[in-house]
Amino acid sequence: MAPVQQPARSGLRLGQQAPAVRPVLRGLGFKQQRAAVIAHSGQNRDVTARVAEMAAPASTSAPDAPVSDSARWASMSYSEQYDEIMRNKPLNTKKVVPKPSKDAQSSIPGAGKVLLSDVRTVGKRKLFGREWNTTDLYYTGFIGGMHLLALAAPFTFSWEMVGLFLGSYFVTGCLGITLSYHRMLSHKSFTCPKWLEYALAYCGVLAVQGDPLEWASSHRYHHLHTDTPLDPHSPYEGFFWSHMGWLLDNKATMERVSNRTNADDLESQWYYRWLRDTYAWHVAAQLGVLFLLGGFPAVVWGGALRMCWVWHITWFVNSASHCWGYQDYNTGDLSRNNWWVGILAFGEGWHNNHHAFEFSARHGFEWWQVDMTWGVICLLEKLGLANNVKLPTERQKARLAINRGPITA
Template sequence: MHVLSLFAPFHFNWPAFCVALALYVVTGLFGITLSFHRNLSHRSFKLPKWLEYLFAYCGVLALQGNPIDWVSTHRYHHQFCDSERDPHSPTEGFWFSHMGWLFDTNSVIERCGEPNNVGDLEKQSFYRFLRSTYIVHPFALGALLYATGGFPFIVWGMGVRIVWVYHITWFVNSACHVWGNQAWNTKDLSRNNWWVALLAFGEGWHNNHHAFEFSARHGLEWWQLDMTWYVVRFLQAIGLATDVKLPTETQKQRMALNSDIIAT
């Protein structure tokens, strides 16, 4: 996909750019941050099954893996955060946590063992189906894009968009454990990083997230932009999102650092 994206300057047109932008939202916000992360990994809220499955399918189109494997890796990250058993530990260097860990296909099993932390997903036939047919779906989308807009739609709707969402997701694992500030006593390296939050639909408020993993809202302050939370809140308002979890004031007081902010 990185090689494909190199053709972007030579195959630019506005419809192709708009397709890439739309799929960035569909796969990045609805698929990765809302579905794979907040809904499936942390069960921060509940959705009707048809909508849960629809959003999860959007995540598959991001080409970051099937829901079962993605969620398993993320749950291990929280279980072993910033330790030698963390699947993408920042203690092994920025580039390892950003993308280097992906090139060692056995590293997650070697560090964490078999993925036995996703029984809630494995018991559902839909997620087993996505795991067994995972690679078919993004390429089916690619075929549809080619039939609709030719090679420019492939370059922008697949190459540029997938690489863009890749690196935004990976910056949460890397940059948000290196640069930013801490407001909560999480005993790890997680940081709140405003520019990652802007690009990743609110995921950059990472210290907030590590303090309250269960929370559907990552941008806990009024000024902390969190587009994923705004969508969840809208779904809650129309009755589609239920059991929406948020930290209480007591929980916040328990996790707060003595100082307001630790700058790094």
């Protein structure tokens, strides 16, 4: 197995072998694979498997499949993989499924097509006409209720409320979701003092996208299984599914992400357990505080409208950035660099860059790839508040680089 490569600004030297990585990756069924590694309790733990950079599977990653089936699984469409995997439950979410064949997916009779994209879709779960559990009803009611409340924005307009909206958009979207939940907690792309880490994580709680442990765990599964049937939100199942449909189907989603042991680095900390156990109270409290500070208009602009705005921007990273845009790196999945998502999501739209180098604190590699979150990290680093900032080397980027134009139809 090749040595684990870490960027020069990280805590590991280039070429240094992380001691616990070899058995972990062998357990995933690969001879060679680069992984983002974090230190926790004196041990190194695999955070997100680099599926695109595996050399060759030592055995097929599909659940309970023999070695000789590797080529067969790689030649199957997403739909065919899904049908076969879902026959073996409970799902083994620790095994990595080879990426499905795009050609096979395109040849499925009746397959849909995302507008202005080459992504062919086959819906696997009905939005209506299926059994809805209590969580489905709660999520639908809350999300729908916030959207209805946001419609009151034109009737409660003031420039003060616009300022509240923009400020809370930055605090919850950039500092909370992008900086904290995503780059720091999910991928460990940098570290900061605990007091600041916890404060930033609380900004993420205010975005109302779940507690930090839940969010990071689900996201790590997304990277481990990107655009395979074990991915909680691949657009192969439809644009709406990848955007928000997966949130409204608790049964299907929890089959893929319910095992939270991939986030035990967060589970071991009392603060994240406390946020998980008291999460609903924090959601209610922020709406109450907004009402006390600015009445109903503040609840609309700083609460409902801002929540919906940040929700959809985050969801566009999962949907639009896997359907529209271009690829600079060979990741083997559908991730794309999408300029408008990059701007709205504070740099998250440079999604192909991110899937190529999940550990990287910077997503916009080119000067014109606007990445506001990277600017915040640079500021924190200059202030001595961000350490172990990880970046890919030029050699690593050259290894995965491809010369490919925009992917449309």
